[in-house]
Amino acid sequence: MFVITWILRFLQxxxxxxxxxxxxxxxxxxxxxxxxxxxVIKGSLKTVLGIILIGSGAGIVIAGLTPLNDLLTKxxxxxxxxxxxxxxxxxxxxxxxxxxxxxxxxxxxANLLLARITKFKFIYLTGHELMWISTLMxxxxxxxxxxxxxxxxxxxxxxxxxxxxxxxxxxxxVCKVTGSKEIAVGHTGTVYYWxxxxxxxxxxxxxxxxxxxxxxxxxxxLRDLSVSLTLAMWAVYLVVILLAIIFKPTVMAEVFGTxxxxxxxxxxxxxxxxxxYIIQAGVRMMIGELxxxxxxxxxRFIPNSVPAVDIPVLYxxxxxxxxxxxxxxxxxxxxxxxITLLLVHTSWALPIMIPTLFNxxxxxxxxxxxxxxxxxxRGVVFGSFFGGIVTIIxxxxxxxxxxxxxxxxxxxxxxxxxIGVFFGLLSKxxxxxxxxxxxxxxxxxxxxxxxxxxxxxxxxEQAVQGAK
Amino acid sequence: MSGLGSSFLMExxxxxxxxxxxxxxxxxxxxxxxxxxPGSTDLIVCSADIAExxxxxxxVIPLVNLLSGDELEQKLRKYLEERQK
Numbered sequence: 001m002f003v004i005t006w007i008l009r010f011l012q013x014x015x016x017x018x019x020x021x022x023x024x025x026x027x028x029x030x031x032x033x034x035x036x037x038x039x040v041i042k043g044s045l046k047t048v049l050g051i052i053l054i055g056s057g058a059g060i061v062i063a064g065l066t067p068l069n070d071l072l073t074k075x076x077x078x079x080x081x082x083x084x085x086x087x088x089x090x091x092x093x094x095x096x097x098x099x100x101x102x103x104x105x106x107x108x109x110a111n112l113l114l115a116r117i118t119k120f121k122f123i124y125l126t127g128h129e130l131m132w133i134s135t136l137m138x139x140x141x142x143x144x145x146x147x148x149x150x151x152x153x154x155x156x157x158x159x160x161x162x163x164x165x166x167x168x169x170x171x172x173x174v175c176k177v178t179g180s181k182e183i184a185v186g187h188t189g190t191v192y193y194w195x196x197x198x199x200x201x202x203x204x205x206x207x208x209x210x211x212x213x214x215x216x217x218x219x220x221x222l223r224d225l226s227v228s229l230t231l232a233m234w235a236v237y238l239v240v241i242l243l244a245i246i247f248k249p250t251v252m253a254e255v256f257g258t259x260x261x262x263x264x265x266x267x268x269x270x271x272x273x274x275x276x277y278i279i280q281a282g283v284r285m286m287i288g289e290l291x292x293x294x295x296x297x298x299x300r301f302i303p304n305s306v307p308a309v310d311i312p313v314l315y316x317x318x319x320x321x322x323x324x325x326x327x328x329x330x331x332x333x334x335x336x337x338x339i340t341l342l343l344v345h346t347s348w349a350l351p352i353m354i355p356t357l358f359n360x361x362x363x364x365x366x367x368x369x370x371x372x373x374x375x376x377x378r379g380v381v382f383g384s385f386f387g388g389i390v391t392i393i394x395x396x397x398x399x400x401x402x403x404x405x406x407x408x409x410x411x412x413x414x415x416x417x418x419i420g421v422f423f424g425l426l427s428k429x430x431x432x433x434x435x436x437x438x439x440x441x442x443x444x445x446x447x448x449x450x451x452x453x454x455x456x457x458x459x460x461e462q463a464v465q466g467a468k
Numbered sequence: 469m470s471g472l473g474s475s476f477l478m479e480x481x482x483x484x485x486x487x488x489x490x491x492x493x494x495x496x497x498x499x500x501x502x503x504x505x506p507g508s509t510d511l512i513v514c515s516a517d518i519a520e521x522x523x524x525x526x527x528v529i530p531l532v533n534l535l536s537g538d539e540l541e542q543k544l545r546k547y548l549e550e551r552q553k
Contacts, residue, residue: 125473126473127472127473128470128472178533180533182535183535187473220517220521223518223521224501224502224521225470225500225501225502226502277500277502280471280500283472284471284472284476284499287472287476291476292480295477307477309473309474310472310473310474311473311474312473312474312475312515312534313474313535315515315517315518316515316516316517316530316531316532316534317532322517362470
C-alpha cells in the first residue's frame, strides 16, 4: 500500500512540472523512433533544458519591461502591451505547458491526416509557430471552460486544421516569389500577408520593382535581432522618459531612483533583448527533436505534400524589397500605436500596443518580399504601411475581444488574433459542448468537401474562404 | 532570422548532403545572426541576402533557394574542393 501511494505521489509531482512531463513525452517519442540510448537521453534532457531556458528568459524580458510600464502607468495612467509571441508563450507555458504539448502532438497527426486525404497538401514544418498556435488553443478552450480532454482533442484538431489550410491563403504569391510550387509558407502572420498582398494588388504597379531601387545595404545589420531589438526598445524608452520628464517629473525618481534614467533605460532595453535571445535559444532546444521526426513521417507517407516553412525562405529572392518592407512596416506600426493612443478615451478604446519593432521586423520583411511581385515599389510601400498598422490593431483586438492576455503580453500573429477573436465571439453564443461540437464539425468540413486525391493544392476561392 | 524555422530545415539538408558525401564527423547546428562571430565555426551555410553579415566567421556558402538540396550539394562540393587545394 505504501509503495503504491508513493508511486502515485511521485507521478503526481511529475505531472505538476510541465517541463518534466514534456521531457517525458519527448522521451517516449524518441523511444518509438528507436533512437540510440545516448540520443534518447540527450533529446529528452534538452527538451527539459529548453523549457527551463524559456521560463528564465520570460523573467528577464519582464524585468526589462517593468520600468517602462511603471513610467506609463504613473505618468499617463495607461498600460502598454507587448504583442510578442515569444514572451506570451514563455509565460503561458508554466500553466498550459502539458496541454500545449498534447495539443501539438495531436495537431501534427491531424495535419498529416488532412494532407493525406484532402486537397490541402501542406505540412506545417515551422515548429515554433506551431507552438504558439497550440498554446493559443489551450488558452482559448480553457477560458471556455472545457474539460481537459476536450481542450486537448478540440485544440489538436483545430490546430491541425489550421496547419493544413492557412498556408493556402498566400500560396499563390509565395510561388511567384520562389518561382516554384514546391514550397509554401507556414507562419502565424498569414492573415497579415494576405491583407498586405491584397493592398499591393489594389495600389501597385508591377513595372517598377523594388529590386531596382537603391537601398543602403548597411541597414542589413538590423537583421541581427539582438541589435535591432535593443535599439528599438531604447528608442521607446527614450521617448517615454522624455514625455514623463515633461508631464510629471516626479515620476522619474519613483521609477529610477537617483540614477540616470537614460542609462537605466538602455540597460533595460538590453535586458529585454537578452531575454528574447534566451527564450529563442530555449525554443530551439525544445523543438530540436520534433521537427525532424515530423518531416520524416510526412516524407514517407505523404510524398506529394508541400512543406510549409518559415518566412526567411522568401528573403534571398527579394533582398531589397525585404529592407523596404521592414522600414515602411515600422512606420506603419508606429502609426498603429498612435491610433491606439488616440482612441484611449473614446468608446472605441483599444489596449495600447508598444511598438517593439519585433513584429514590424518579421512581418514587414515578408510584406516586402511578397508585395514586390504583386505590385512593385508602390505595392510594397502601401502594402507594408497598412500591413504595419494591422500588426498593431489585430493583437489589440485579440486582447480586448478575445481576452487572450497574460501580464500585459499577448500573441503578435494575425492568425492568432483572427482565431482568438472568432472564438471570443463564438463562446458568447455557444458554451461547453456546443463549442466542442462546432470544432468537430469545422474539422470535418475539408474532409467532406475537399477530398481530392493526388492533386497539387489549388488556390481556389474555397481555399481562401475556408482558411478564414 | 530568429534561428528557429528555416535554418533548422537547412541544417537537416546539410546533414543529408554531408552523409551523401561520406562526411560523418562534421558537427552541424542552426542558429541566428546574433551568434555569428569570428572563430565560432568553420563554415556558415546561409541565405544569400545575409551572406555579408555571416562572412566574419570564416567560410560562407550563400544559398538562394534555402531548401534546395541540389544547390547546396553543388556549392558544398565546390567549397570542399577549393579547401583541399
